Amino acid sequence: MNDTPGARLQALFEGHRLTPTQRRIAHWMVRRAADVPFLSSVELAELAGVSQPSVTRFAVALGFDGYPALRKHLREVAPAAEPGRPGNGDAPAEEAVANEYQQAVHAEIENLRHLAELLADPAPVERAGRLLASSRPLPVLGLRAAAAQARGFAYFAAKVHPDIRLLDEGGSMLNDRIDAAVRAGASVLLCFALPRHPREVVDALAYARTAGLTVVTVADSAFAPVARHSDLLIPAAVGTALAFDTACAPMLLGRVLLEAMCDGLPDAQARLEEFDTRAAARGLFVE
Template sequence: MNDLISKIQSELPRFSKGQKQIARYILEHYDKAAFLTASRLGATVGVSESTVVRFASELGYEGYPHLQRALQEMIRNKLTSVQRIEVSKDRMGGRDVLQTVLHADMDMIRMTLDSIDRDAFQGAVDALTGARRIYILGVRSSSALANFLGFYFNLLFDNVILLHTNSVSEIFEQILRIGEEDVFFGISFPRYSKRTLSAMKYAGDRGARVIALTDSQLSPLARAADHVLLAHSDMASFVDSLVAPLSVANALIVAIGMSRRGEIEQTFNSLERIWEEYDVYEKAEDEGT
């Protein structure tokens, strides 16, 4: 963040009058500017959209979307919940909330599909299928993703440990014996969890393979992982959008299931008998009743 801000400050004297207005707005309101389109930023500061586009070019970006993306990447772990609410309010304006949020989630999946590293994805599949033990950790909102993975991985493997997160010390007690034949799967999105990052670093130091499901190569989790699965997450709202990360987790489960099809079929045949015997699921009523 400091690099981009410093660049804007150093270039400020040579900007045109309109560009100086844009620069000052970004310096003072970077949390909001990062989520404004070129036309809305121009309208906010009183300049044309073309002036905003030229401003981005003056800073060395191919276009305004690249500048906007750079701002978003650099601040995504800095916004407080209050700031996120303010940004969300500005972005929504008077638009329909349901339509806006669902379209944003669709965009997150589309962007994830376009940018995800297929080699990293396959590397994660291979690491998981060859692991002695699999440890999964996600805290706060990411715990939903960890629980989803843990549920299905327990059907696919007999060596899965979903870490409980009541305290930092408890996490390390659970991964005390992690080693070179094991895999640690860490999940976190802005604002990034220190507990998850610390546990990932410990696992890596012990020789375990480390997988990260996170949102950006700038994420601290990415630097601590052997395999990085990137899924876009719209963090402008006070609610973390986990639609794209959930889709990546779903794809990972399916890929592993396909690679172990014979074993999986036996497992689910056994499960179907158990579910039937213990009346786990509601049965469809007989026709005519």
């Protein structure tokens, strides 16, 4: 890793689950890495556009007693320099911005490597594929941050599975829709669960199991809050280097599950060919 002030700051933040506000503070600290050891909590708060108590909570989240302790640590690990001096201010900050984005990409690549290692044993995914293929209908649940993952899976799954039911909206009708799927013959529910984990998802999975559904879950960790309500959980880490989580690994795992599900659907290929024929007749795509 580059031994720049920005890189050292980035290393300090790694491994901590930060809120979006705290990530905003972290990003501004990286961008102004050479200046941060000399800023007061009020100055940092103004720079990041947050409240001063948010800066204090951020320091505590990193394991310090408060912001003074964090600033003392930064002064000890940073090279002695005054903010704004040539060669110690703007240029390193500009370099840190590029490094920050690159580090986010490298972190996602590492998440994908971990997923590849997990898939060295294909048994859990193959089991999940058989379960998903066997359920008629197949409800697919994902709320808030995970809604995009659920919609992506449901979009492609509907091309090969005869009855996909997307559950991407919460509220009082969510359990009603689970009940309707069970009455229609569903035996399995697929859930995408990503941080920050909505309580509503945990409650919905608990309800689904009491209704007799087998729950297959894609989550960011085997220790996610949804784990205790999942019959089969396959983890795929999210990236936390940017202000909002990145979910390349969960998205790819969703596609892997689609492939495994297709293996359990004898007419999957015929359905795909039928769709292609209809799409060509309608001029659906411009290719």
